[in-house]
Amino acid sequence: MSGWSTGGLMMRARVLMALGVVMMLAAAMAGIAGHGLAGFGLMVAAFWLARLLGKPWLVTRAGQPGGAAALSRELAGQVAVVLVVFWLGVGIGWATGWHPVLPLGLPVAVALAAGILSRLVWRPMPPEFDSFLDEATATITRMTEDLQRDLPPEPDHDPQALAEMIAALDGQPVEGASHYDLVDVLLEGMGRMPVPVFVDTLFDRAHSKTERDLRALVIGLTDPWIANKILGQRDLEAAFEIIVESGNQNAIEAWANGISALVSSVPLAAVDMPSPERLRIVGAMQFDYLREKLADLADHLESLTRETEG
Template identity: 50%
Template sequence: MTGRSARRLAWKARGLLALGLAMMLAALASGAAGHGLAGFVLVTAGFVAARLLARPWLLTRLAQPGGAQALSRDIAGQVLLVLVLFWMGVGFAALTGWRPDLPLWLPPVACLGAGALSRAIWRPMPPEMDRFLDEATETLTRMADSLAEDGSGDDARAEAAAAAMMVALDALPASGVPHHSIGDAALPPMADMPFWTYTNLLFDRARAHETDRDIRALVIGITDPFIATKAAGQEDLDAAFDLVAAHGGEQALYCFEMQTVALLDVFPDAWRDMPAPERLRDFAGSLSGQIADRYRDLAALVERLQQKAEST
């Protein structure tokens, strides 16, 4: 399952690369065809429009501090890129004597089409996600071939699974995600990674972003009985509670309570990794309504399991 997902994502990365090359070729062709200043302006407009499709926050965050600077810097980069490509096309035509017979409108339309297809293939992510996406794209492109050659390579599977999980989680909104969607993104990769790698990745994401999505992904991952039994004694559940209590919204609160109750039902010894009952009760006192009652019940459950263990 994970291998197929990694290969599918790798093909998406290759598709994005191909569309980027198509845009570059369109700029070269416009220069080689002798379209002159009009061609340069139209192709530049196509590049800028494609860039804004890929990075819509350049417009939506324009009024924020640094927004205008970010937009102007990005547009300047596109103008410079087209300028280089356009003159390369002019130079190629001068050296070879071959001038393609292309209508003026074709290269900019090709740029816009490639930009639209890129947007359809890859959902735009804000700049704070760039590091994860860049690493994931690079890893998936590199590891897909390795997986095809040696499907049994543990390191290859682990690296591809980690990248696939990062991309799958990044593709979800930061909040308001259905529980099952987060599970679909976070749970399958665990089979192809050492448990400490898996839990470390989830903790790193949750601490780096502090979003509802990533905190709930952490809770869902570490309360899986397969992971919880292997990580017994590391107090991962207690550490995850810190994040839920500090940054989690209502959905994260319910997620932690429900997931840990289910885990304690099948793996009672997990109480040792849970927050102390007194801490859970104190936290429940800061809440109200049904969720407060549920955390008081959770505290009572942990206390019962603790007393049972100490009496045997």
């Protein structure tokens, strides 16, 4: 699945939280180890650098009105955090008599590494994007909740149902499988297991890059009931990239045809699509019919976006 799906974002949030805890523990261990003012100063520097990596605009906009004040506030905040955590560690060491022998630079290196990893996990965005992201997230969440209230409940997980669907898919030809046979298998499966299990299974199989499993992924994700359930998770875009990477033109054509039908019945699914520019770039590398198909789909997505914005 895409890293920007709901699951992907939750995973990023957990990783960021864990890295923040690592930084705090590093600062506390420097205090427990009795590194004194030198350790405190180095830890402040590490926290400053991590903060500036996460908010680079604090430096680039320091010369603008209010920029220096914003930079000073952030740096002062980091000093306060380290002050509390470091001297808490000093107190723990004094109270317990535990003073582990640690090199002066080790806690600093750990905190700095965690800060750098945080920057790699989450791309920093300037503050003006906050309101845009909040509004977009709230809109998608509201639309998803409205749609899911009208959808039937998902069945409980049935391992036997999953095994039977996998066996039925394996029973289809690797290439040239009948579209209707694949539809029959997937319709039977999706009605007997939770949507996340169904979708994850199709993605796992699609990584084999066989035409059958790539087309099964398309058929499953472009079913209107499934598309409504996974709205906002960008699975349609993730599927597109897997299919493009495979180079299988039959699968790309199946994706284009399935998406064209889907956006006619579920226009909101456009939020899960690749960008029109991406579709045109991929289309330019295909034969005439498929190039035109992807170009038309790109135009359709752009018109849907204009209607939504209007």
